[in-house]
Amino acid sequence: MIELSVNGANILWAGDPMLRLADFLRDQLGLTGTKVGCNAGDCGACTVLLDGNQVCACLVPMGQADGRAVETVESLATHGILSALQAAFLRHGAAQCGFCTPGALMATASLLRHTPTPSEAQVQDALGGVLCRCTGYRKIIDAVLDLANADSTSRNSIGDGVGARRPRVDGAAKLTGAEGFGADLLPEDDVLHLRVLRSPHPHARFTFGDLAAFRAAHPAIALLLTAADIPNNLYGIYPDGKDQKVLADGYVRHLGEPVCALVGPAVALATILDVDLPITWTVLPPITFTASSPNLHPHAPGNILCQGRVARGDLTHAAAAVRAIINVQTGLVEHAYLEPEAGFAQRLGDRIEVTACTQTPYMDRDELALILRLAPSQVRVIPTAVGGGFGGKLDLSVQPLLAMAAWRLNQPVRWVYTRAESMVATTKRHPSRITAEAAADSTGCLTAFRFHGDFDTGAYASWGPTVANRVPVHATGPYRVGNLLCTSTAWHSNGPPAGAFRGFGVPQAAIAAEALMDDLADQLGHDRLAFRRRNALGVGDATATGQILGAGAALPACLDALAPRWAALRADAATFNASNTVLRHGVGVACMWYGIGNTSMSNPSAMRIGIAADGRCTLFSGAVDIGQGSNTIMRQIAATALGVPDDAIALVTGDTDTTLDAGKTSASRQTFVSGNAARLAAEGLRAEILRRANAGPTARLSLGAGKIEVWDQGTCHTLDLTDLPAEDGLVLQHIGTFDPPTTPLDANGQGVPYASYAFAAQLALVEVDTRLGTVRALRIVAAHDVGRAINPTLVEGQIHGGIAQGLGLALMEDYVPGRTDNLHDYLIPTIGDIPPIETLLIEQPDPLGPYGAKGVGEPALVATAPAILNAIADATGARITHIPATPARVLAALPR
Ligand code: FES
Ligand code: FES
Secondary structure (H helix, E strand, O other): OEEEEEOOEEEEEOOOOOOEHHHHHHHHOOOOOOOOOOOOOOOOOOEEEEOOEEEEHHHOEHHHHOOOEEEOHHHOOEOOEOOHHHHHHHHHOOOOOOOOHHHHHHHHHHHHHHOOOOOHHHHHHHOOOOOOOOOOOHHHHHHHHHHHHOOOOOOOOOOOOOOOOOOOOOHHHHHHOOOOEOOOOOOOOOOEEEEEEEOOOOOEEEEEOOHHHHHHHOOOOOEEEOHHHOOOOOEOOOOOOOOEOOOOOOEEOOOOOEEEEEEEOHHHHHOOOHHHOOEEEEEOOOOOOOOOOOOOOOOOHHHEEEEEEEEEOOHHHOOOOEEEEEEEEEOOEEOOOOOOOEEEEEEEOOEEEEEEOOOOHHHHHHHHHHHHOOOHHHEEEEEOEOOOOOOOOOOOOOHHHHHHHHHHHOOOEEEEOOHHHHHHHOOEEOOEEEEEEEEEOOOOOEEEEEEEEEEEEEOOOOOHHHHHHHHHHHOOOOEOOOEEEEEEEEEEOOOOOEOOOOOOOHHHHHHHHHHHHHHHHHHHOOOHHHHHHHHEOOOOOEOOOOOEOOOOOOHHHHHHHHHHHHHHHHHHHHHHHHOOOOEEEEEEEEEEEEEOOOOOOOOOEEEEEEEOOOOOEEEEEOOOOOOOOHHHHHHHHHHHHHOOOHHHEEEEEOOOOOOOOOOOOOOOOHHHHHHHHHHHHHHHHHHHHHHHHOOOOOOEEEEEOOEEEEEEOOEEEEEEOOOOOOEOOEOEEEEEEEOOOOOOOOOOOOOOOOOOEEEEEEEEEEEEEOOOOOEEEEEEEEEEEOOOOOOHHHHHHHHHHHHHHHHHHHHOOOOOOOOOOOOOOOOOOOHHHOOOEEEEEEOOOOOOOHHHOOOOOOHHHHOHHHHHHHHHHHHHOOOOOEOOOOHHHHHHHOOO
């Protein structure tokens, strides 16, 4: 018998003393605020207090908890009132997706008990074991210091609507542990579990032996699925590019490809070893990146999936006082969101419901309907809270097999990926090999740019075509250049399928372009920032695709904002270097641009807003919030457009049965596209109210119980809602739709691929240890043209998080299939790796954006890696061309 106290309650428990405390808390007590991100002590998501000290609950066997006091995140709030610590996190936007947040809170709680007024270094020490993939940690540090030191740097929630630093609408749930992620939600009925057997080989053929005998030997298995059981065993992102099997049918193209699914009680599944399955493998030689044969897919001869091209002007006649050329190589990068994929499915009559973490519920619904050969109306997808996505949860993961199993068994089925499964089975950032060349005239004007990028899209297409098309458009960087040829090729290999990852190939291309800008400036003897400023795209300039930029192209303003910091940081670095030879400081600058939304493709969004007879207003938003804050942003926009306080609008999110299709959360599109849809919906509703009240456009609305008061020029008109006819429970409603205006690109890639572009420029100050080859970022300054910051706190949070991922890309992240399928060997930035970040929000409204806003999710990341790599070169003369810049590569590149 084990006796312990949990959040002050005494518990006697007779069970396995080796059971993990994390599992006990979640499965036995229902305290799902404690998250499991790795089950190996690597991520800190499961951090709880044991006798007041932080521990990883996944590493504590129940036997060790005997006689001890356990505190979880559920203990922090009192009667639903957030503790001061939680309130500080909320105020500062320290929780984005919120998956790491319970662990971060508990680690902080322990710190504050021992050290009530910690320094920043002590905060970093205390939170050193808690990984966060979203926030870049700075808001967490700010929140703790604000609370602990009463030295408030916080910008408290002020105002309402667009422009206000409103706290997240879903913040309280993330801070109390109440938020339901994929592994937190369970159906009411008895649930079976699903387990998949995966290929141990990157390229192989296989045959099953006697599966009937295997089933007979394992009677607890309720269902065994192979490829033959899938009605339409083919899926993929593009309608004409479906090439991926739900279960492989005798041939596997990448390590970890699923070959067979078992469904049954969790305990029974756990006793079955992979080697128990009768399967015979014929291992084939793996096909590598840019190998032309043999063909992995019949539809991709030479293993070329697709190619992209943008051409303009005449390279042969471009003037060139100076030329620069570079070859860059980048590797696989893992999304490493803290929440492994998870969910459950249940059959309700002739419908199937899938509740899972996803960035794209409507695409999932349609794809599941195709796979199961059902009508889309027979499929309902209910997104859970998403513990980070960054593009990795745009592709299907648990959904198809859960739906298939629940449909066949007519019983709920659940599946939670292990950390290793999450890493081996999901898409990655495309590895790339890039050659780029640029020229400038003697005045410092760019005259020519040539680029070719080979991108390894791995075993299946996924978002490979998106990368191949987006990269050539952006490859020059955000600069005026009249003569250019930018091409790309997406290659198949037996690598992991490469898909969407924050930037769709643009971050890799920017590394090459920004190195060239430094090289050209240096050859001309020009200041590197001034060289960029001279060539920066601005209003009225033509892009690489011939698109003339209208208002909303504020890169020059970003660079102007950076200029004084650039001069100061360079002076500081020079001073430091004058008295140091081993440690060297350097400052790098890099720019970026990013087209918002799909490339030359329709990507509409629809939003509905309505008022019920009781006067309650609801925004029905299908835009999935994966941590970036779209729930909060949509409500701020709708409230401003309707003319009511934010809190007057309730939110219904995500579910394909209750919301309209807002498209996927991807390509930095939700604020711009769905924000416009929310604005139009609310404007339409307001117009209807004003029409009924016969009031003018400046009238003030007040929503009351069963009525709306419309104040117009000192007169109050009251609309009685109680006798209006209701539809779907709403007596007044309006739908807004928005599809960014773009055009197809011609054979030379000329046209209007995006309706809006985000621009940014970042500075990085780094310290390089020339004996060890280590690089430490000391400071980042980020100037971002965001059009209009709907919520500055959330915008800053996106920028911080993007910078952290860009730092990881530059310095440490290197996924090796089969070797780094955990958060111990696959390194992502910790709180100790992230330097102070200064964000400068440049607000020049985009005429097409909702209240002028653009997206910022991907733009936040793109400039960071090139700025850091340029800073390393500035510090040491070492130009790193094989990314990440590991110590060995830095040492090898140092000038002799
Ligand atoms: S789940 Fe325990 S440390 Fe990651
Ligand atoms: S907020 Fe930290 S992992 Fe998402």
